Structure formats: C-alpha cells, structure tokens
Amino acid sequence: MSPSAGGLVVFLLSVQVIQSQNGWRVNYQQTDVCTVKGSTVNIICDITYPPGIYYYDIKDRFWFTKEKDGEPVDLRTDSEYSGRVTDRCYSKTCYLIIRDVRESDSAEYKFTFMTNKPGEKYTGSPGVTLSVTDSGLQVQVRRSDSTWLELTCHSSCVLPDHPEYVWYKNEENIETGSSLLVSSGSTDRYSCYLIGSSGEDSPAVYGPQRPSVSVSPSAEMLEGDSVTLTCSADANPAASYTWYKEDGTSDPRLLSEEPQLVFSSIQSSDSGNYSCTAENQLGRKTSDFISIDVKSVGRTTRIIHITRWTLVSVMLILLLVFCLWTRKKKAVSSTTEPHESREAVEMDLHPEYEDLSDMAAQREDPEEQEDQV
Numbered sequence: 001m002s003p004s005a006g007g008l009v010v011f012l013l014s015v016q017v018i019q020s021q022n023g024w025r026v027n028y029q030q031t032d033v034c035t036v037k038g039s040t041v042n043i044i045c046d047i048t049y050p051p052g053i054y055y056y057d058i059k060d061r062f063w064f065t066k067e068k069d070g071e072p073v074d075l076r077t078d079s080e081y082s083g084r085v086t087d088r089c090y091s092k093t094c095y096l097i098i099r100d101v102r103e104s105d106s107a108e109y110k111f112t113f114m115t116n117k118p119g120e121k122y123t124g125s126p127g128v129t130l131s132v133t134d135s136g137l138q139v140q141v142r143r144s145d146s147t148w149l150e151l152t153c154h155s156s157c158v159l160p161d162h163p164e165y166v167w168y169k170n171e172e173n174i175e176t177g178s179s180l181l182v183s184s185g186s187t188d189r190y191s192c193y194l195i196g197s198s199g200e201d202s203p204a205v206y207g208p209q210r211p212s213v214s215v216s217p218s219a220e221m222l223e224g225d226s227v228t229l230t231c232s233a234d235a236n237p238a239a240s241y242t243w244y245k246e247d248g249t250s251d252p253r254l255l256s257e258e259p260q261l262v263f264s265s266i267q268s269s270d271s272g273n274y275s276c277t278a279e280n281q282l283g284r285k286t287s288d289f290i291s292i293d294v295k296s297v298g299r300t301t302r303i304i305h306i307t308r309w310t311l312v313s314v315m316l317i318l319l320l321v322f323c324l325w326t327r328k329k330k331a332v333s334s335t336t337e338p339h340e341s342r343e344a345v346e347m348d349l350h351p352e353y354e355d356l357s358d359m360a361a362q363r364e365d366p367e368e369q370e371d372q373v
Contacts, residue, residue, distance in 0.1 A: 023050030026111055026124025034131045034157035037103055039196055043096040043128050045111050053115060055091070061113035062087055063096045072112050072123065080104065098130075106132045133157060137202035139192055141237065141281040144181065149282060151180040153192035153202060164195040168204075185283045207283025208235035211276050213290045221294045223268055229261040229292075231276035233285065239278035246273040246289060268296040 025048035035041045047061070064072035075096070076087055086097040094111060110127030114120060136156030144150045153165045166173055167180045168191045174180075182190060189204040211233040221227055231241045243261045244252035252275065255261060263270060273289040 024048070024122035026122070028111075028124060028128050030128065031126065032129050032131075034133065035101055036136065036155065036157055036194060037101060037132055037134055039101055040097065040099045041101055041130065043098075043109060043130075045094055045124065045128075047092050047094065047111070047113055047124075049113075049115075049122075057115045057117075059114050059116050061089060061094060061111070063094075063109055063111050065107040065109055072110070075109075101130075101132050103132045103134075106130055131157075134200055137192055137194060137200075139190060139202050139205045141205060143184070143281065147184055148181050149184050151182060151190055151192075151205065153178065153194075155194060166193045166195060167191075168193070168201065182282075187283065203236060205236050205282060208233040208239045208278035208280060208285045210285050211239075211241070211278040211287040213274070213276060213287050215290065215292070221266060221292065222297050223294060224265050225263075225294075227263040227266045227292075229274060229276075229290070231259055231261075231278065231287065233278035235278060235280050235282075237280045237282075239280045242277045242279070244275050244277070246275070266294050268294045270294055 027046040027048075029044045033041060033043065043063075049058070062072075062074040062076065064075050066073045066078070075081055075085055078085075081098070084099045084101075086095070086099075088095045088097070096109060096111075098105060108127045108129050110123055110125055112121060112123040114122075133156060138154050138156075140152045140154055142150045142152065151167075153167075155163070163178070164176060165178055167175050167177065169188050171189070171191075176195070180190065180192075182188070185207065187207055187209070189206040191201045191204040193201045211231050214230045214232075216228045216230070217225075229243070231243065233239050233241075241257065241259045242254065243256040243258070245255055246252050255274075261274070261276075271292055271294045273291050275287050275289045277284060277286045279285075
C-alpha cells in the first residue's frame with residue numbers, strides 16, 4: 001500500500017554542538033538523529049581552523065564511521081554505502097547526505113579534516129548518532145465531539161516540521177494529511193503511512209466487533225458449581241468490557257466491568273440471560289444474550305449425583321483391569337500350547353518309546369501262559 005512518492009528528507013535544524021581544540025573546531029547541528037527506513041537524511045556541520053590555515057591548506061575532509069589500523073575510512077569508499085552517499089562541502093560548511101537509509105546505517109558519524117602538513121588533522125568527536133527504525137507509526141485517537149473522532153499519525157522518530165501522511169480506510173487510500181476525522185461508532189479500519197519512507201503502515205485502529213461469550217464448564221450447571229463467563233472482542237485499541245443481566249426491566253443490571261464474570265458457587269437465583277459490552281474510543285458493541293440455567297439440588301441429590309459418578313469411575317477402572325488380565329491370559333496360553341504339542345509329537349516319533357512298549361508286552365506274556373496252563 002506504500003505510495004511511490006519522493007523520498008522523505010530529514011534536515012537537522014537544532015542547537016549546534018561544538019567540538020573544538022586549539023582553534024580547530026567542528027559544529028554539529030545535532031548529535032542524535034532518528035529517522036525511518038527508506039528516507040533520506042542530511043547531516044550538516046561547520047568547521048573552523050586556527051589562524052594562518054587557509055582553505056587551500058586543507059588536504060582532505062570527509063565523514064566516517066569506521067577506522068582501519070587507527071585511521072578513519074572515508075564513507076564514500078565503504079561498499080555498504082555505494083551509490084547512496086553524497087559528501088559535499090561549501091567553504092566551511094559540510095553536508096553528508098544518505099539516501100534510502102537502512103537499519104544497518106545506524107552508527108556514529110564523525111567528520112575529520114587534515115592539512116598539507118604531516119599529522120596535522122582534527123576529528124570532531126563525539127559525532128552524530130544516527131538511529132534508523134521501521135516506520136514506528138501509531139494512530140492516536142482523540143474525541144473531537146459527540147459525533148466525530150480525530151485520528152492523528154505519530155512516529156517514534158523526530159520528523160520534519162510538516163511530514164506528509166497517507167490515510168487508508170479498509171486498506172484503500174482515501175486522503176493525505178497529518179490527521180483524519182471519522183464518525184464515532186464506525187466499524188471501518190484506519191491506518192496511516194509516512195510518504196517517502198519504505199517502512200510499514202501503522203497498525204490499523206478500529207472499533208470492537210460483536211463480542212463473543214464462552215461459558216466454562218459448558219456442561220449442566222448445579223448449585224455450588226464454579227462457573228466462569230468470558231467476553232472477548234477483536235478491537236484496536238483494546239476494548240474494555242462490561243457485564244449485564246436481564247432482570248425483566250427496560251435496563252439490564254450492571255454486574256461487572258471485567259472481561260470475565262466468575263461465580264465461585266453459582267446458585268439457582270443466578271439463572272437468567274447475560275450479555276457483555278465491548279467498548280473503545282472508536283465504538284461500542286454488545287453481545288447476544290446467553291441463557292444460564294442452574295439446577296437446584298438438595299444435599300441428598302448432590303450426594304447421589306456424586307455417588308453415581310464415583311460408581312461409573314470405579315466400573316471403568318474394573319473393566320480396564322479385566323481387559324488387561326484377559327489379554328495377559330491369552331498371551332500365556334499362546335506361548336504354552338504349541339510347546340506341549342511339540343513334545344507329544346516327539347514322543348510318538350522317537351524309536352526308544354517303541355522298544356519300551358515291546359518289553360512291556362513280553363513281561364505280560366509269561367503270566368498269560370501260566371493262566372492258560
């Protein structure tokens with residue numbers, strides 16, 4: 001949704017900060033700069049050198065953020081800034097222009113200059129600290145009157161005196177300007193974008209959607225149970241909540257101003273229709289009524305109710321134990337029966353068992369012979 005507008009240029013116009021020594025001097029117009037990703041930043045300083053030093057005596061002057069072997073590295077030779085940096089000096093005023101700034105450009109920038117004499121140089125330190133961030137935009141909501149709301153776009157960075165913003169309604173470009181008037185109670189979504197940056201749009205602001213209500217536990221409610229009703233609604237800024245109970249009058253009775261309505265020991269008198277309202281600066285929405293029916297139970301009924309559930313739990317445990325025992329018994333049977341069958345087969349086939357049978361028959365023959373005599 002970012003428009004293809006010209007780059008945002010950040011000029012530094014504030015109280016000068018002077019770094020000087022023995023007539024050498026660097027005047028930074030600002031030592032802390034915050035800008036958004038994709039913008040163009042312009043850093044300015046003025047230099048002064050001692051009497052007897054003239055313009056043509058200055059051998060070189062440039063901006064740097066890094067040093068190599070103790071010597072500053074000209075920013076124009078840094079590959080990370082290739083094609084994005086312009087370093088200009090007019091007489092004793094020098095400019096550093098960085099286009100399409102990136103978050104990696106966050107650093108301390110210093111200016112140094114040197115004469116034709118060996119070792120005669122000066123660096124303004126500390127330098128200018130540049131902080132580059134994403135857009136950091138936020139939409140602030142202020143009530144103008146009973147009918148209208150004023151939306152204002154703000155950045156976490158210090159921007160030019162008259163920054164240009166684009167406003168979106170439901171992700172469609174509607175107009176430009178620093179603020180926007182919208183009707184109270186609107187369900188549309190509004191966001192803003194800083195022209196010239198490559199950062200993100202601001203988070204959208206919108207009134208609450210219709211709230212939803214959840215009940216825990218959702219099963220049958222008995223007197224003495226703990227019950228919680230929760231109200232939730234999508235909204236930005238975050239919504240505040242209010243609970244009501246319908247008492248048969250024209251105006252429901254206000255119960256709570258919390259997201260949850262908690263009954264630590266609900267009673268039959270708590271039965272009825274409940275609703276909640278979600279509200280922020282942009283609007284207000286009320287949920288549908290939810291009906292709560294609490295069963296009235298005496299002490300004896302409650303004991304029976306608890307006993308019934310206890311018996312059901314015990315039966316389930318016994319059934320589980322029986323299933324495990326049956327499974328184990330089947331496993332044991334399956335491992336012993338094949339073994340016994342194999343022994344029986346071996347006895348039938350082994351020749352020694354046949355010899356034993358013949359010997360037994362021979363012992364019986366003499367007795368049978370005696371009987372015959």
